[in-house]
Amino acid sequence: QNESTVTITVLGASGDLAKKKIFPALFALYYEDCLPKHFTIFGFARTKMTHAELRTMISKTLTCRIDKRENCDKKMDKFLDRCFYHSGQYDSQEDFAELNRKMREHEGGRVSNRLFYLSIPPNIFTEAVRCASQSASSVNGWTRVIVEKPFGRDSESSAALTKTLKQYLLEDQIFRIDHYLGKELVENLSIMRFSNLIFEPLWSRQYIRNVQLIFSEDFGTEGRGGYFDNYGIIRDIMQNHLLQILALFAMETPVSLDAEDIRNEKVKVLRSMRPLSLEDVVIGQYKSHTKGRTTYPGYTDDTTVPKDSLTPTFAAAALFIDNARWDGVPFLMKAGKALHNKIAEIRVQFRHVPGNLYNRNFGTDLDRATNELVIRVQPDEAIYLKINNKIPGLGMRLDRSYLNLHYAARYSKEIPDAYERLLLDAIEGERRLFIRSDELNAAWSLFTPVLKELEKKKIIPEYYPYGSRGPVGAHYLAARYNVRWGDIG
Numbered sequence: 001q002n003e004s005t006v007t008i009t010v011l012g013a014s015g016d017l018a019k020k021k022i023f024p025a026l027f028a029l030y031y032e033d034c035l036p037k038h039f040t041i042f043g044f045a046r047t048k049m050t051h052a053e054l055r056t057m058i059s060k061t062l063t064c065r066i067d068k069r070e071n072c073d074k075k076m077d078k079f080l081d082r083c084f085y086h087s088g089q090y091d092s093q094e095d096f097a098e099l100n101r102k103m104r105e106h107e108g109g110r111v112s113n114r115l116f117y118l119s120i121p122p123n124i125f126t127e128a129v130r131c132a133s134q135s136a137s138s139v140n141g142w143t144r145v146i147v148e149k150p151f152g153r154d155s156e157s158s159a160a161l162t163k164t165l166k167q168y169l170l171e172d173q174i175f176r177i178d179h180y181l182g183k184e185l186v187e188n189l190s191i192m193r194f195s196n197l198i199f200e201p202l203w204s205r206q207y208i209r210n211v212q213l214i215f216s217e218d219f220g221t222e223g224r225g226g227y228f229d230n231y232g233i234i235r236d237i238m239q240n241h242l243l244q245i246l247a248l249f250a251m252e253t254p255v256s257l258d259a260e261d262i263r264n265e266k267v268k269v270l271r272s273m274r275p276l277s278l279e280d281v282v283i284g285q286y287k288s289h290t291k292g293r294t295t296y297p298g299y300t301d302d303t304t305v306p307k308d309s310l311t312p313t314f315a316a317a318a319l320f321i322d323n324a325r326w327d328g329v330p331f332l333m334k335a336g337k338a339l340h341n342k343i344a345e346i347r348v349q350f351r352h353v354p355g356n357l358y359n360r361n362f363g364t365d366l367d368r369a370t371n372e373l374v375i376r377v378q379p380d381e382a383i384y385l386k387i388n389n390k391i392p393g394l395g396m397r398l399d400r401s402y403l404n405l406h407y408a409a410r411y412s413k414e415i416p417d418a419y420e421r422l423l424l425d426a427i428e429g430e431r432r433l434f435i436r437s438d439e440l441n442a443a444w445s446l447f448t449p450v451l452k453e454l455e456k457k458k459i460i461p462e463y464y465p466y467g468s469r470g471p472v473g474a475h476y477l478a479a480r481y482n483v484r485w486g487d488i489g
């Protein structure tokens with residue numbers, strides 16, 4: 001009787017994110033015995049569907065990725081038995097009241113905890129939250145809501161969204177997700193910095209020349225043009241994923257590992273940053289490109305995108321943190337779609353060795369001789385440090401070499417998907433990896449002025465061919481700060 005239950009409702013259950021990420025993550029947690037004993041999952045969407053149809057739909061994307069043990073299929077069936085479907089309108093109190101009745105049947109009088117996952121378009125967030133909180137929130141346990149971005153389009157719309165959400169929820173019930181915070185190597189950043197003596201003393205303007213945050217995808221918007229065109233790459237990737245990484249990278253040591261202590265430090269560093277200025281941004285948009293027999297479509301060839309769209313699918317930016325630790329160090333960001341590769345990484349370029357005895361061995365290209373620490377977030381996770389080394393043998397020839405922590409070689413266990421970690425944290429009430437509203441405000445303050453200016457002045461993006469390395473303007477921007485992008489070789 002006193003045992004508690006958790007009911008997870010995925011709003012937008014027939015959408016892409018639910019199918020590709022949320023249900024598979026829930027299954028992986030179930031597979032690893034991480035879900036509470038009494039749990040039920042509801043898919044909620046407007047589409048009419050039976051429980052069996054939902055199960056068939058999601059079973060296609062559930063994978064036994066952990067291993068191929070034969071009991072995986074059995075576990076999958078058991079998991080699917082606990083998934084139900086409820087069709088309803090997102091703004092209908094009755095539909096949520098009906099959901100509430102069904103939830104209660106499953107809860108069987110136990111203490112009920114309820115997690116709602118808003119995997120729905122932002123224009124229906126508020127209504128869905130209102131209905132869920134008024135008609136289907138828990139009466140004797142907790143109610144939490146996971147919200148996916150976009151959290152507004154700028155400072156004002158984001159503040160308005162927070163204000164309306166807070167009419168129905170307390171701040172600590174809102175779990176704003178940024179799935180990059182759930183990625184293994186992003187989570188590892190703090191461990192790397194704060195539990196190794198060799199990094200933290202170097203972590204400042206004294207030793208670091210510049211920091212680069214790079215995100216690139218080798219595919220275009222592919223069917224997501226309708227959403228993307230309203231946001232663009234700065235809002236889609238930089239203002240959240242890359243900025244969150246930057247905050248973790250650059251924050252001061254938190255008082256403890258407590259969620260509030262960590263988030264306090266993140267807010268502090270974000271608030272020490274200068275809002276991005278127009279001259280420190282380069283934007284680009286991919287255009288169609290033919291390679292061999294294949295023609296890759298341009299951004300505006302997407303039928304859901306207006307032909308005259310100026311929305312950037314690529315951006316490079318130089319950001320600065322005006323505090324004692326980082327004064328003058330450029331933090332360069334680069335994010336783009338339809339580029340030549342898929343990668344997310346952090347590159348830390350260290351300063352030159354003063355009076356280096358071996359300078360002459362590097363000829364005129366001294367920049368190549370500086371140390372560089374690379375944290376490859378994905379794919380093929382790794383942390384490696386470029387060092388100078390003598391090539392074994394007679395004479396004195398130097399070489400750039402690597403100290404390399406390659407995850408696949410070091411750890412045999414597969415790395416969990418970011419959504420697994422974040423869903424588990426939300427169920428357990430761990431808020432460390434979720435974005436607090438003051439963090440969100442600080443993040444928007446940095447990008448809102450430039451976003452408005454780009455739109456008002458109708459700045460034309462630099463066009464780049466699908467599958468290329470992106471606009472050359474990104475190199476000029478970096479060069480202005482004496483930086484060479486580390487990923488270019």
Ligand code: BG6
Pocket residue numbers: 179217236344
């Ligand atoms: C999402 C963006 O937040 O992150 C997408 O909206 C992007 O445009 C995706 O493709 C990238 O996530 P991941 O985990 O595949 O790198």
